[in-house]
Amino acid sequence: MGTDSEALVEAVRSGDRRALAQAITLIESTRESDREAAVRLLALAAPHAKHDTLRIGISGVPGVGKSTFIEAFGNTVIDRGRRVAVLTVDPSSALSGGSILGDKTRMENLSRRPEAYIRPSPAGTTLGGVTGRTREAIVLCEAAGFDVIIVETVGVGQSETAVAGMTDMFALLVLPSGGDELQGIKRGIMELADLIVVNKADGELKSAADRAAADYSNALRYLRSRTPQWQAPVKTCSALTGVGIEMVWDTVLEYWRKFSASSAQSSRRSDQARAWMWAETSDGLVAALKRHPNVRGRVAQLEAAVTAGTLSPTVAAQELLKAFLGDSESKIT
Numbered sequence: 001m002g003t004d005s006e007a008l009v010e011a012v013r014s015g016d017r018r019a020l021a022q023a024i025t026l027i028e029s030t031r032e033s034d035r036e037a038a039v040r041l042l043a044l045a046a047p048h049a050k051h052d053t054l055r056i057g058i059s060g061v062p063g064v065g066k067s068t069f070i071e072a073f074g075n076t077v078i079d080r081g082r083r084v085a086v087l088t089v090d091p092s093s094a095l096s097g098g099s100i101l102g103d104k105t106r107m108e109n110l111s112r113r114p115e116a117y118i119r120p121s122p123a124g125t126t127l128g129g130v131t132g133r134t135r136e137a138i139v140l141c142e143a144a145g146f147d148v149i150i151v152e153t154v155g156v157g158q159s160e161t162a163v164a165g166m167t168d169m170f171a172l173l174v175l176p177s178g179g180d181e182l183q184g185i186k187r188g189i190m191e192l193a194d195l196i197v198v199n200k201a202d203g204e205l206k207s208a209a210d211r212a213a214a215d216y217s218n219a220l221r222y223l224r225s226r227t228p229q230w231q232a233p234v235k236t237c238s239a240l241t242g243v244g245i246e247m248v249w250d251t252v253l254e255y256w257r258k259f260s261a262s263s264a265q266s267s268r269r270s271d272q273a274r275a276w277m278w279a280e281t282s283d284g285l286v287a288a289l290k291r292h293p294n295v296r297g298r299v300a301q302l303e304a305a306v307t308a309g310t311l312s313p314t315v316a317a318q319e320l321l322k323a324f325l326g327d328s329e330s331k332i333t
Helices: 002-013 017-028 032-048 066-079 134-143 158-165 179-184 187-192 203-220 245-261 264-291 293-308 313-325
Strands: 054-060 084-090 116-122 148-152 169-174 195-198 234-236
Touching: 002 017, 002 032, 002 134, 017 032, 017 116, 017 134, 032 134, 054 066, 054 158, 054 245, 066 084, 066 148, 066 245, 084 134, 116 134, 134 148, 158 187, 169 187, 169 245, 195 203, 195 245, 203 234, 234 245, 245 264, 264 293, 264 313, 293 313
Parallel strands: 054 148, 054 169, 084 116, 084 148, 169 195, 195 234
Antiparallel strands: none
């Protein structure tokens, strides 16, 4: 397996898209038997990951045109001499677990360019609008030599701020409906945004987009920016016609020059790495707890008691922890 992992990493580094897809599939696998190979793969790939990449998170309500925007934006970035990897996340069915995974077909022109790589993944049961392995996929794309990594999330929600915890810049796409939509977007997401883009600023919606941009600009004056020495600007564009897309990229570059020249970039990456470590530790502990024979022997009894209302979920959780840690003195009465 070691030789296979080394060969796969070398293929990824050489720009082999099929190898990159195979590597991401391995790290996304939920099979316990694949986890050891995935960890080894990441250990081999991490030292080769570029450290000067720009990671951009893009979010927005359904219907705002995220895929159309990312295709137009990605093509512009490539035309400026960069290589772009797009990690898109499609919502999974709560009933079947299935996912449409249609982003690659919605970005048909971008997907045909050799400087681009598009990877759709199902959100599964993970909160935050990203998959449980998006961070690892970012590392693999950086090891493959991509300069700009775009993470597209499912939509806008309170838990979706997770994407800001793994990117350098968080861009929020909004519709040209102005004040009405402004009331519906949570303040927390507005405070996380490093850039707000009013999309669909064309035709009859052009004047509405301009008014919306003014509304958002006024609202941002009362919010605290998460990035020192940077006040999130509001830009308008039409992903359909391409008007304003270059201006958006120029704004991204302006942000990146200020952000990377300060200590904020290295500090944020360090904070994200620590958070990633503890998230992995937490996930690993939960998985180990569920596999533990003492826990498996008590789960059905505790769940039944909680369901019946005869035991508090807090007490039941403590019972499971005691079973996991080897303390079996406490019994259900």
